[in-house]
Amino acid sequence: MNRIAVLLIFALPLLTSGCMWGRMKINDPEIVRLARNIEPGKTLGSDVPRILGAQPTMRMPGKEYRMLGYTYADTKSNGLMLILFNFTRSSTVAETLYIEVDSKTDVVTRMYIPPTHDLEWRFWPFGD
Amino acid sequence: MRWLSPFLLISLAAFCGCKFHRSVVNEYVRDIDTSWITPGVTTRSDIIDRIGVSPSTKEGGGISGSSFRWVCADTFTGTLEAGYIVTPTFERGTMYYSEDILVTFDREGVVELVSRTRSKDGKRVEIVEWRERK
Numbered sequence: 096m097n098r099i100a101v102l103l104i105f106a107l108p109l110l111t112s113g114c115m116w117g118r119m120k121i122n123d124p125e126i127v128r129l130a131r132n133i134e135p136g137k138t139l140g141s142d143v144p145r146i147l148g149a150q151p152t153m154r155m156p157g158k159e160y161r162m163l164g165y166t167y168a169d170t171k172s173n174g175l176m177l178i179l180f181n182f183t184r185s186s187t188v189a190e191t192l193y194i195e196v197d198s199k200t201d202v203v204t205r206m207y208i209p210p211t212h213d214l215e216w217r218f219w220p221f222g223d
Numbered sequence: 224m225r226w227l228s229p230f231l232l233i234s235l236a237a238f239c240g241c242k243f244h245r246s247v248v249n250e251y252v253r254d255i256d257t258s259w260i261t262p263g264v265t266t267r268s269d270i271i272d273r274i275g276v277s278p279s280t281k282e283g284g285g286i287s288g289s290s291f292r293w294v295c296a297d298t299f300t301g302t303l304e305a306g307y308i309v310t311p312t313f314e315r316g317t318m319y320y321s322e323d324i325l326v327t328f329d330r331e332g333v334v335e336l337v338s339r340t341r342s343k344d345g346k347r348v349e350i351v352e353w354r355e356r357k
Contacts, residue, residue: 101228153279153286164286166279181242189249189278191286193271205268207275212251220245220299 115183116216117172122149124167130192130208138203140196153191157198165192173218184220188212242302249278252295252322260326260337262356267291267332284324295322297345319345329356 129147143163144150153164166189174183190212195205255274259265270276270291277284277293284292300316325338339352 098228105228155286155288157288162286164276164279168278168280177240179240181240181244183242184245185247186250187246187248188251189280191276191278193276195271205271207271209275220243 113176114218115172115174115176117170117174117185119170119172120168121170121189122152122165122167124169124190126165126167126192127208127211130165130194130206133194133203133206135203135206140194140201140203143194143196143203147192151194160195160197160204163194163196165194166190167192169214171214171216173216175218182218182220184217186214186217188214240304242300242304244298244300244302246296246298246300247321248296249284249293250295252284252293252324255293255324257324257326257337257339257352260334260354262334262337262354265334267328267334270326270334289329290325290327292326293322293324294320297321317345 126147126149132146133143138146140161140163147165149165151163152166153162155162155164168187168189170185170187172183172185174181176183190209192209193205193207194203196202197204259273260270277286277291279286284294286292296318297320298316298318300314302312302314304310304312319342320340321342323338323340325336326334327336329335333356335356337352337354338350340348341351342348
């Protein structure tokens with residue numbers, strides 16, 4: 096067997112690749128879609144958990160208003176798995192749906208729905 | 224080229240593999256514009272209306288009654304697994320905030336401080352913005 100063939104045999108596993116894709120969601124980002132059913136000025140704060148189907152992840156009481164926050168996250172992981180080298184990268188976006196409720200009337204007075212961020216599948220861990 | 228074959232042979236026999244992993248949380252924080260925030264004038268409501276609130280998790284920065292904090296957390300881990308049957312594992316990682324925005328409020332909800340720091344490697348942190356109420 097000549098040297099080039101030997102080299103190819105050992106170099107082949109280096110080039111043989113597998114790929115990995117992973118996805119993980121913490122709480123349901125779909126909560127943003129449900130939040131569009133909340134009408135500031137009309138919806139009661141006590142109805143918010145029923146509409147969203149979840150309790151807030153953050154609750155901050157106040158004299159004039161209380162703050163409710165629903166934090167959710169979405170992660171995409173991507174990897175190039177070689178025999179000797181594995182390159183993986185995961186990108187996460189965590190956002191908070193914010194709702195403000197009047198302490199006296201219990202009416203939702205303000206709501207901030209975060210924008211949707213596009214998550215890319217990226218495996219290369221170096222650089223930006 | 225003669226040295227390459229034994230080198231590859233030893234590499235394959237000795238090492239199970241090297242892993243390079245990068246995790247980036249909230250890359251969008253780098254694009255948040257804070258230049259319009261004026262300490263002493265801008266209120267918590269203005270900030271909520273324009274850029275929302277920070278995630279209520281430690282990795283995402285956090286919220287308190289007197290501050291909002293957004294961070295872009297960057298983690299890099301390199302792992303070397305030596306051997307096949309007995310595999311001692313060597314791992315080294317760094318975690319740092321490549322972008323860190325802190326906004327603090329007074330009791331009335333008016334901005335007291337806007338601070339923004341940036342780092343490319345976690346070793347050198349550059350303060351790119353620091354504005355306090357006069």
